Amino acid sequence: MALVAARDQRAFRMLMERHMARAIGLAERVVGNADADDVAQEAFLRVWRRAGSYDPAAGRFTTWLYRIVLNLAIDGRRRQRHVEIEQALEVPDGAPGPVQLLMAEERGRWLAAAMAALPERQRAALALFHMEGLSAREAAQVMNVTEKAFESLLTRARSALRQRAEGSEAREAHAGQGRCR
Secondary structure (H helix, E strand, O other): OHHHHOOOHHHHHHHHHHHHHHHHHHHHHHHOHHHHHHHHHHHHHHHHHOHHHOOHHHOOHHHHHHHHHHHHHHHHHHHOOOOOHHHOOOOOOOOOOHHHHHHHHHHHHHHHHHHHHOOHHHHHHHHHHHHOOOOHHHHHHHHOOOHHHHHHHHHHHHHHHHHHHHHHHHHHHHHHHHHHO
16 A cells, blocks of 8 residues: 555556455445446545555555445445346356246345345445455444444344345245135
């Protein structure tokens, strides 16, 4: 980062090569596939412009980068509320057969819809902790909240997803009973 702050373009390219995929991944989980590349690119523009403000004593570079990506993603979602659910999170799968593909697609749509229904900060907490693999402390730093506040967000998000899943199962069971009559 010291080289980037000194405007070393090679160092910046190396930084981008190392971290762009992770930045895009986080952005995808918050804003969906359509805008993730734009968010990640804008995040790296900010890294370039503000490299001198990075303080390694305050935390790791990835934590700083995640905070930038997350802020851009949330700001972008606030400006753009019309993202289609079909453009949101897709669940990657190995080499499945057609039935597994359909099931994975349905799960992906369900998860995207369920996450889209969550408040932005809860959705971000889930993405940082479960999908990006950050510790609670790191994710709390990214979100600029206390670790206790982060854990509360994560608990509420998990609870909301669980309630939605239980509601879906109950509706499916009820619909299945209606067809059997």
